[in-house]
Amino acid sequence: MANILPKGAKAPDFTLHVTPDQALSLREFAGRRVILAFYPADWSPVCGDQMSLYNHVLPEFRRNGAELLGISVDGAWCHQAFARDRKLHFALLADFEPKGAVAKSYGAYRDQDGVCERALFVIDEHGMVAWSYCSPLAVNPGADGILDALEALPPMEKNDGTAQNPRHVA
Numbered sequence: 001m002a003n004i005l006p007k008g009a010k011a012p013d014f015t016l017h018v019t020p021d022q023a024l025s026l027r028e029f030a031g032r033r034v035i036l037a038f039y040p041a042d043w044s045p046v047c048g049d050q051m052s053l054y055n056h057v058l059p060e061f062r063r064n065g066a067e068l069l070g071i072s073v074d075g076a077w078c079h080q081a082f083a084r085d086r087k088l089h090f091a092l093l094a095d096f097e098p099k100g101a102v103a104k105s106y107g108a109y110r111d112q113d114g115v116c117e118r119a120l121f122v123i124d125e126h127g128m129v130a131w132s133y134c135s136p137l138a139v140n141p142g143a144d145g146i147l148d149a150l151e152a153l154p155p156m157e158k159n160d161g162t163a164q165n166p167r168h169v170a
Contacts, residue, residue, distance in 0.1 A: 034122075072094075
């Protein structure tokens with residue numbers, strides 16, 4: 001398996017397509033927590049199960065103050081069809097051209113297969129990797145590690161300087 005970015009590393013910024021004519025950058029989430037879920041391919045059975053699980057757990061991720069972004073080397077059109085079919089409510093980003101460039105910057109690209117590793121990253125509100133994990137391709141890593149990592153983060157500060165605990169947001 002890959003040697004992915006460890007806890008404490010600065011999360012590399014990126015801009016990837018969500019749709020053929022819309023792009024999204026990690027820097028747009030500055031001051032917020034982000035979950036990056038790299039996965040090998042739309043339409044594969046394990047990937048479909050993993051993304052469907054995350055869609056189901058998405059409210060819990062958001063209660064913990066985090067947004068979810070799925071990333072694979074598939075193109076934006078493929079992502080749109082997959083997201084529509086699975087009724088996903090989070091962005092799927094196309095690390096399509098140059099193929100796998102963002103995955104490579106996170107150490108989450110499989111050169112021998114031309115796909116992303118099944119790698120997870122929790123990025124804190126300061127843009128640092130708070131947790132990372134790489135699962136075997138054939139294994140759905142589930143959501144427990146992500147939730148544990150989010151719950152282990154200190155409470156976020158409100159704009160007025162007082163602490164807030166996103167885990168207690170209704």
